[in-house]
Each structure stands twice: as structure tokens, then as C-alpha cells.
Amino acid sequence: MGEFDLIAxxxxxxxxxxxxxxxxxxxxxxxxxGTQLAISSDMLVEGRHFFADVDPAALGHKAxxxxxxxxxxxxxxxxxxxxxxxxxGVNETWLQGFSQGLLALADAHGCELVGGDTTQxxxxxxxxxxxxxxxxxxKSQALLRSGARAGDDVYVSGTLGDARxxxxxxxxxxxxxxxxxxxxxxxxxxxxxxxxxxxALRGVASAALDISDGLLGDLQHLLxxxxxxxxxxxxxxxxxxxxxxHTACGKDLISFENRLELVLAGGDDYELAFTAPVSARQxxxxxxxxxxxxxxxxxxxxxxxxxxxxxxxxxxxSGAFASFDHFA
Amino acid sequence: MGEFDLIAxxxxxxxxxxxxxxxxxxxxxxxxxGTQLAISSDMLVEGRHFFADVDPAALGHKAxxxxxxxxxxxxxxxxxxxxxxxxxGVNETWLQGFSQGLLALADAHGCELVGGDTTQxxxxxxxxxxxxxxxxxxKSQALLRSGARAGDDVYVSGTLGDARxxxxxxxxxxxxxxxxxxxxxxxxxxxxxxxxxxxALRGVASAALDISDGLLGDLQHLLxxxxxxxxxxxxxxxxxxxxxxHTACGKDLISFENRLELVLAGGDDYELAFTAPVSARQxxxxxxxxxxxxxxxxxxxxxxxxxxxxxxxxxxxSGAFASFDHFA
Numbered sequence: 001m002g003e004f005d006l007i008a009x010x011x012x013x014x015x016x017x018x019x020x021x022x023x024x025x026x027x028x029x030x031x032x033x034g035t036q037l038a039i040s041s042d043m044l045v046e047g048r049h050f051f052a053d054v055d056p057a058a059l060g061h062k063a064x065x066x067x068x069x070x071x072x073x074x075x076x077x078x079x080x081x082x083x084x085x086x087x088x089g090v091n092e093t094w095l096q097g098f099s100q101g102l103l104a105l106a107d108a109h110g111c112e113l114v115g116g117d118t119t120q121x122x123x124x125x126x127x128x129x130x131x132x133x134x135x136x137x138x139k140s141q142a143l144l145r146s147g148a149r150a151g152d153d154v155y156v157s158g159t160l161g162d163a164r165x166x167x168x169x170x171x172x173x174x175x176x177x178x179x180x181x182x183x184x185x186x187x188x189x190x191x192x193x194x195x196x197x198x199x200a201l202r203g204v205a206s207a208a209l210d211i212s213d214g215l216l217g218d219l220q221h222l223l224x225x226x227x228x229x230x231x232x233x234x235x236x237x238x239x240x241x242x243x244x245x246h247t248a249c250g251k252d253l254i255s256f257e258n259r260l261e262l263v264l265a266g267g268d269d270y271e272l273a274f275t276a277p278v279s280a281r282q283x284x285x286x287x288x289x290x291x292x293x294x295x296x297x298x299x300x301x302x303x304x305x306x307x308x309x310x311x312x313x314x315x316x317x318s319g320a321f322a323s324f325d326h327f328a
Numbered sequence: 329m330g331e332f333d334l335i336a337x338x339x340x341x342x343x344x345x346x347x348x349x350x351x352x353x354x355x356x357x358x359x360x361x362g363t364q365l366a367i368s369s370d371m372l373v374e375g376r377h378f379f380a381d382v383d384p385a386a387l388g389h390k391a392x393x394x395x396x397x398x399x400x401x402x403x404x405x406x407x408x409x410x411x412x413x414x415x416x417g418v419n420e421t422w423l424q425g426f427s428q429g430l431l432a433l434a435d436a437h438g439c440e441l442v443g444g445d446t447t448q449x450x451x452x453x454x455x456x457x458x459x460x461x462x463x464x465x466x467k468s469q470a471l472l473r474s475g476a477r478a479g480d481d482v483y484v485s486g487t488l489g490d491a492r493x494x495x496x497x498x499x500x501x502x503x504x505x506x507x508x509x510x511x512x513x514x515x516x517x518x519x520x521x522x523x524x525x526x527x528a529l530r531g532v533a534s535a536a537l538d539i540s541d542g543l544l545g546d547l548q549h550l551l552x553x554x555x556x557x558x559x560x561x562x563x564x565x566x567x568x569x570x571x572x573x574h575t576a577c578g579k580d581l582i583s584f585e586n587r588l589e590l591v592l593a594g595g596d597d598y599e600l601a602f603t604a605p606v607s608a609r610q611x612x613x614x615x616x617x618x619x620x621x622x623x624x625x626x627x628x629x630x631x632x633x634x635x636x637x638x639x640x641x642x643x644x645x646s647g648a649f650a651s652f653d654h655f656a
Binding site for chain 1: 371
């Protein structure tokens, strides 16, 4: 199968919203008047971001999900994406699964595949995603990392830790019963981008970002961009522990320290961390209900730079919870 | 050096035109009112699109040039791009050269680096580029592949064949004097995207595309998209032969057949092929002058599908000039 047949068979779909989709030198998008275009790009490499034997449908899902998560963090409404794909060879079973997983998530978010590239090479998936953000009275409604202010609350969506739990089990570092691993693996391989929550938080949150490299590490990017610090209550944060990790803890399969580490530095969760003024607490809960996504308030923003962890008694913990850095 | 330091040192630049550049979950672009956004994405893989020992500055140039060429084919004005980069490791000499070559071309076209991704993996460069196209009285001014009509002229910009000549020499298939190879290699490794010509052809050309895989192969995409055929005069097309190929031919380093093949199916030239009504001949020449880019009229569009080659006497040639297909 040639490159053009491959694109035609697996990656060419109607694009009713885009002015022009796959098949020309460029795709054409026409953002609505008075909107900004939010853009994010993520590259997934075999052995680094996924195992060679991963279900191709899950991989297709994840490749788009991690990009949609960036749009969510910005409060953008998904519009379209491009897919650049390097493949070692043409494996139609793989392509069928991959495109099915990819396009099912795309359809669920009304995000059209408008173009890209296909070539031969070590497996590499690069998706660039486009979303719309309204501009109201000349002011962009995009959620940025830089808007947190001293006194704001700090929130996290959903739950944390199951993706890393699965990763550690797949790496052979911990043993999990098959059923528990299968469930945790879903969180690792099929993350849910918090797109609806991101949109609902426009005009409510003061700053936001997605947690792909671990809560503490990513939150520090937000603090740095905002020129502030934060104090988190670990006795509350621990309630963010995801189902499988909670079960594994109950069965003594992981220790208390590991449990806290999964929450604070697990990574690959694709939840949102965000800040909002105290006056917006009701609005935050309303946004969470509207998006059908739980959010937990875990701390507050301080004027003093740095990230501090407290236990229930207000005692400071020394945190050595490193974040994931692709070149560390 | 960590991922974030690497991005800060080599790939973070001021972005006066973009609403938001590198450093948040998304970049933000605000296209001018009444414009469309043209988008294209290309992935370059070591061993497939470039040799492992290529000068990193040339590689940085080419990675963006092939994308700008797609904008040129659309008649779009470059705005911004994202860069996703998989690197086997951190080599600062390489990064310095690559980013210098990349950003020099970006600066020359006012095309801002607004975001992307960096990870570890087999060397892979994925750029997604964004350009603006005006919409006049509700009609997009983008040059598409689908606008060619029977009776239109067929044109090609610049010259063809030197990139493939260099490739064949580097592959050891032909022998070239060092000076000639060095010159031809410039065309292979530092192609010139015809951005100014593409913009000047808005409202003049009826269809256009860039020639990255060879003239005949690429032209057939245009013919198919337009539902037409074409007849090319090879006695005129041969004058498209680029300088080095011309010299190599004069020295009997390549044969007549190879010479024609370089023009018709060489590939990697990144010139534009386009069509325009006979009534626009003066306007085409004016656009060429405005863009300071020569164009040559090499044939005409027919109602009958298919691509026919004629010699100076109007005799049909049977063409077996295959185009480059990444999975053929």
C-alpha cells in the first residue's frame, strides 16, 4: 500500500467544519470572528511514551488525548488536528486499530483530522491540535499558567496515580493482581482529557495547566509563570488517590509513601491543576458540575515563591518528589 | 541539560505577532479578521529525508523550508510554526547549529516559533506551520490543487533536478566533481521555498502545488483534484534543468535520459507547479517579477484526464517517470 492509499483509507474523513481538510498542500481553518486559535503539539515515541506492544486503538486514543488535554488546560474548544506519523512499515491491522482509536476520540470532541504527513521510520506519532478561545471585550478568555495570585485556591480535577501505578507494574517494579492492573492500565493508556472542565473554567479559574509530568512538578511551572508560591495540604491531596491505587494500598501492595508519591509525582494523569480566587468557590463547583468532573481544593497560593507541603496538623513536610523530565 | 532548559536556550524567542508563544500549555494565534488559517505539517526522519551526517544548520533550514513550501503552494503568508523534536540525546553543538539554521529561515519569513515538544527518541523533526490567506467577498484566496480548467497554461517556478542530482551522487550512483556536488547539495539541503511567488499568484493562478516528489508525480495530484489532464512539452520542460545538472550534462556526467528524468521526476526541488488561464499570462509574468522568481510555461491543461508528454515535433513520449512515494 502506498502513502496516498494509506492516507485515503485510514486518515481521510469528511471535515464539515474546516474550510479544507486532507488532500491539498495545506488545510484551511476559519476561526470564528473574535476568537483566538489555541495550538499545541505533542510527539509520542515508542519505548518512551508507550510500550511496543500497546493496543494500537489505545495508542491512537492517547496520542490525541494528550493534545486535547493541552487544549483543556487552556480552556479551548477543540476544532481540528494534524497527524504526522512515522511507521516502520505498513501493518493494516495496526493502522485499522490506531485510526479507530484516534478518530473515535476525535469524533467525541468534534475535532476534525485536517491534514498531516506519513513517512517510513521508527514509530513516531506527532499530533498538533487546534482549538478556539473566545476574546471578550478585547480580552482573551484563555486559561494561562501566569494568572495565579496570592490568596487563590489550588484545585485538581479527578483523581491521580493510577497511570503511574500501571506503569510501575508494567515495568515489573510492583506486582498487581491482573484485574487491578487491567483497570489501572486503562488510566495509563486511555486518559480522559478534561476538555469540558477547561471550557467551563473560562472566566472562573485564574490559572491552569494539565498534569502530565506529576502534580508537584507541573504545579511549579504554574507558580513560576505566575511569580507566586503555594502550600498544599497532603492530608487532603491524598484523597485524590485514584481507585486502583487506593485498592492497592488497602491490600498493602503499595506503602503509604508510595501512595503519596503516586498522587504528588505520579505523572501521565492528564488531570487539570488550576487556581481560582476564594470568591469563585461556588463558580468552581458549578463548573465542575457542568463538566461532570469532580474537583478537589488542595491548597492555596502564597506570595512567597516555592511549593510547601503541610500535613493535617500544619507541619511542613520535606518533599523529594521529583517530576518527570524527558532529559533528566 | 533538561528538557525545559533545552527549550529555553535554543527554541524560545520573542513572538511579537503571536498572542502567546512558547511556555504555556498552548500557543495562541489571532488571525486577522476576514482571513483563513492555512496549516501544513511535515515530518523528517533520519535516513529517509536526510543523511545522519547532514550539517545541522542545513537540516534546521530544510525542516522549515519544506513546510513553508506548502504554505507557498497555498498562497499563504507565513505566521508561525510549532516544532516537535525527538533527539537521541542532548548534543549542544548540534542543537546550536540546528536552531540557528531553523530560526534564520523563520526570521527571513517573519514566521514565529510559538510552541512544540521535545523528547528523547530516534531523531525525528516534525514541524507544523501556520499561514494567513485573505478571504475576499466571502471567497478564500487560497491556491488549491482543484482549480485547474481545460485550456489553462501549466507553469513551473525556478529550476529542477539539482536536488536529485546531489542525492544520486551522495548515494554513490553517479560521480560528480567535488565543487559541482557541493553546489548541487545546496539545492538538496537548503531548498528555497517560493513563498513570495505563492502570494503573488493569489487571484492569478487557478491551481498550484509544490513539487516535492517530482514534477510528473505531483502534477498528477493537481490533475486528479481538478478532474482534468495535461500535455507537457518536454523540449520546453528540459530548459527547467538546474545549473549543476546542466553542467553535469555538458561534461557527459549524466545522459540525456537522466537529464530529462531529473526534470520530470527528480524530487526534493520545492518549486511550485501551477496553472493559470491564457488570459492571465501577463499577470503571471508580473507575479514572477514581483516575487523575483522565474517561471516557465511548459504545457497546457486538457479536458481529457491523464498526463501526456510531447517532444518539440508534437510526438507523444511514453513516460515511465515514477514519482517518489514513501511506501512504494
